[in-house]
Amino acid sequence: MSGQSGRTWLALAAASALLLGLLGVEVWKAGTRITASVRASGRAEAAVPVPSVSPQSALTERFAVPVLMYHRVANLTPEESRNALMRGLTVPPDVFDAQMRYLAEHGFTVVTAEEVEQALQTHTPLPEKCVAITLDDGYHDSFEFAYPILRRYGLRGTVFVVTMVVGDDHHLSWANMRAMESGKITIGSHTVHHYDLTKLPAASLDLELVESKKTIESALGVKVTDIAYPSGKCNDLVAERTKAAGYEAAWKEGGRPVRPGENPYLLTRMRVPGGGNMSEFRHCVWSGYYAIQAETKDQKR
Secondary structure (H helix, E strand, O other), X not given: OOHHHHXXXXXXXXXXXXXXXXXXXXXXXXXXXXXXOOOOOOOOHHHOOOOOOOOOOXXXXXXXXXXXXXXXXXXXXXXXXXXXXXXXXXXXXXXXXXXXXXXXXXXXXXXXHHHHHHHHHHOOOEEOOEEEEEEEEOEOHHHHHHHHHHHHOOOOEEEEEOHHHOOOOOEOOHHHHHHHHHOOEEEEEOOOOOOOHHHOOHHHHHHHHHXXXXXXXXXXXXXXXXXXXXXXXXXXXXXHHHHHOOOOEEEEEOOOOEOOOOOOOOEEEEEOOOOOOHHHHHHHHHHHHHHHHHHHHHHHO
């Protein structure tokens, strides 16, 4: 590292540390949760001021990217509010807006799942403060609520769709997806029926993988490179058949940022819980940055 770049990096690190202290952000450092205390102000979390400017982060080949996993972005109906599963899957639009605004105002670079995969394959550096946004199942609210919010802040994302339900009353249509593609939202596979792939015989497993990819590519005229395993479930056979089906990467649930050198068919995502827990959201998005800082500090010892 040159003297000039070293001074620039240190300045960025110092600015980021000051910013975190002022905001009372709770983060993970090298996989260990640490807490920066919020100053006692007697005000609710939503009232904590957020600066409009944040320093951009440097590029690093030792990237650590939290890939956030959403499902629904919608307001719950009274019936859905009584269902624990639906509450866990649903982030209200105003909360999603606040989360995306947080990323935009704190200098995070938001990339697609495909760009994370490409960085793994080509050893391309990514920003230290980097996050990917993914939405599973292809619910219609991805177009109605999530997409306009992402566009508002100039952010990108990836939607994983279940092809059997495309165009029904609750899910995206192909026209919706074409519009989202034009707005820098990429489309990936979430299989044909959303079955647990680990429980399928080989022929059915191949059908779920191959036909969903083929259907999306035919309908949208795009190349589908990635798939999200339904419910994040996979095993050695599923990963092997996913590669054989022509996918370049596959995503499961895991709870940690993506690092260089990982198996592209066992990539992890971090679930964003339903409701409005901004503290949990901050844990997720800062986890990659602090993993990099801890690793850098250890290497200098």
